[in-house]
Amino acid sequence: MSVQGAVFFVLSALFLFITTLWINEEFNPEWIKYQKKYYEEQALKTEKEYEVSTTVKEKELLGKKLAFLKNPVYEVKQIFLKGISTWAERENGDKVDRCMTCHIDEEELRTSHPEEFPFDIYGCSVCHEGNGRSLDEELAHEGMYYARRDMQLRLTSAETLFEFWDELAELTPEERDPNQRIGMGNFRIFNITGDKAIYVGSKKCIKCHEGLTYPHVERWLRIKFKSLDLVKKAPDYIAGDEEYRKQCFKCHTTGYDEVTGEYSEEGVTCEACHGPGEVYSYFMEIGKASQGQKIAKVGTYGTPYNACGPCHDTRGHEMRVKFFQVRAVSDEWFFPQHTTPYKTSLSEKVISASNLLPKIH
Template structure:
């Protein structure tokens, strides 16, 4: 009886060892790398057939030799965070998605809207897509994964989900001074949130918050029209006018010089409405409200980078000092008189 049990356990041990060795020698992820390198070999061989330049041919041959003898290996990104390897923890922040998704060119093409801001080697994949980044088999790696944008938006059951993502992005960033508030203009897909336009907001808020809406429509919504009639704006060059656009338009983009709307409309303070507008559309207005109340613009209006700071109109003051035919107080609201006087004093003192 003992011999039979020993024989049975020996067979089980042998089979287990065989399966383990087989998996170690031919892991499931290897087939993706094999397919990738085979495809690259074909591409380089095709280039060689059509190339005539000797120097280019030599370089292609060197590249081909490397591709024909690839090193199949686990590729991982060690991410920043409390549980990173750097802190001698258990490596929960390791992301191994690129072991299978090895074609960086293809990834960059399919993620062209976010890869500039969130490079894979810093932020990994799971912060947006979910899943378990450390796992190497497809079943576990793709557990609770959100593959496409539509699936990503389905995870937005409440505002806490997007808050958690913003916090995670801040944690992963290499810049220690970055806070989660710096990512508040990002959607659940990592892309820049879209400005939806004040018309969409006013469909509901014209009735819900009528006094507030009417006050802003009469004054702030019209601010762009007011500055367009100002003599310094008319005489100023494009660079001068862009300093006006930063505050008196909504959704101004410094890189492109474009903006979403003229005037200081709803999203100028509450931030782009794509995310909180989504909650409004699915009947979760309170969740959308939480996001709209803490957007970046809403919190920095009077900060050093915001619109309401003491030196914002300094260029305008200089213009009116040089053009005595215009009265600056015709172009500044009475409540800004103190600001103008302070700015004049600063200019006199050469600050």
Template sequence: MSLQRLIFFVLSALFFISTSMWLKDEFRPKWMEFQKKYYEEQAVKVEKEFEAATAAKDKELLGKRLASLKRPIYEIKQILLKGDYSWSKQQNGDKVDRCMTCHIDENKLKAAHPNVKDFPFDIYGCTVCHGGIGRALGEEVAHEGMYYHKRQMEMRLTSAETMFGFWNELATLTPEESDPNQRLEMGDFKKYSITGDKAIYVGSQKCLKCHKGLTSPHVERWQRIKFKTFERVKEAPDYLAGNDEYRKKCLECHTTGYDESTGKYSEEGVT
């Protein structure tokens, strides 16, 4: 065999292999394998339930469910996220979150996020907390720059701007209310931490461990003016003479973490 023929044969073989791999990825992408595995697992589970069922109605419902699982429709699943995203801003059109194309098992997702019960994933998606590229379907690209667990997400907090950016993103993704007075802004999301969990007030003493060293003049002034307000309020004649309803109005502003439904608060003073 001449050298030219050998080179032609090698190049043809490489072309055939690369084309075969491309066709496989194109017509049998990896996300489809994730869905196939999920539907197969669910089919086994439902089949056991079907065999154990005794009521005719239950068998009918489980039978229909089993039939659909054995003939699944593989499809890209996505959330179209609200927001102003465009090529002019170097952002790819409508923001999309397709994480659930692979992460299709909702029960596993809920189990992996036990403390985020009230976080509406169907509005905000996954990437707002975890990062990554929500539009991508390939695992390597989709997980680029991703924060996998809470510790990594918390390490994003290198400055207050990071937290403000997170809240601002939540406000951007929130569907607009028809009434302008009901539209949510960045400040309305302060109940969420960077992980999507409900933010928990840990008490001023823990806050001061860091802030005394970082912003001591600010802390000194805050302690002198804001921390002590409730002490003065408790001695005020109108507070002493007022009933419970009147005092609740004082507690709303002069305590931290006041809960109107219970009348309890986390700490006296504004911290």
């Protein structure tokens, strides 16, 4: 064999070898083995359920499920994440998480993650980081934080948490809450792990701040902390049903959860404006007071995280206006008693305000 023939043979063999590897990887990728294992386990489990099932309908449903599990469709599973540049067109952005291609057991994912964190909207890499787009195990897990403890340790500065909130804001679809992206106030409830941050209680705050910021603490204790006490004396609260009162709890309690109906404390206490104290306390305990202060100032004037707007909204008391108008009773309870008394009634104020509007001829 000539030298040219030998070179051609070697190059051809090398090309054939590389092509074979490519075809094998293309048609039998690494992620398929995880899906095969999952479907095989589910098939065995379903077979046992089928054997002990007693009704015809149950056997029929399990039979269909078993047929699919024995002949599944292996496919890339992914969550399309919203991108900031495509919001106006209401299309998916260029970000995507494909983690569930291998981590295919949705039931296990839901039980092992915080119930209140919608990872089907935000994906996996927003908390765990790593490369959510990659289907290669090594590349996908590069720089990844696995357990909650690992994720918590990445919280070295307030900016880390702010970046996390910013990313949640970017990924939140507009149709879920039009105000959420603008104010971003609701994102403060999430810790860096995706868990809801814990409300530590005003007693823990006051323990230190009563001496540091006495005028502010004293005024708040005297007024805002007691706001729900005043609300409970109002005739509309007394006459209102559970749903009506829930409207009051949203702004006159601290840490109110609309799903459970529970709250951390009555009244507008420290964490109602400054956010859950868990992260703030964490920074204080590890000797990073300056970072804790940044967290505490998140809800204050001049920051992009709007903590005031959701409650100080002109429409917040619409249900109260309707209550007094329908019953044609005194509206003296409409205005908080701890503020300077108004000299005019609600109806007079409405008339006065309407006189300022431009006349339509």
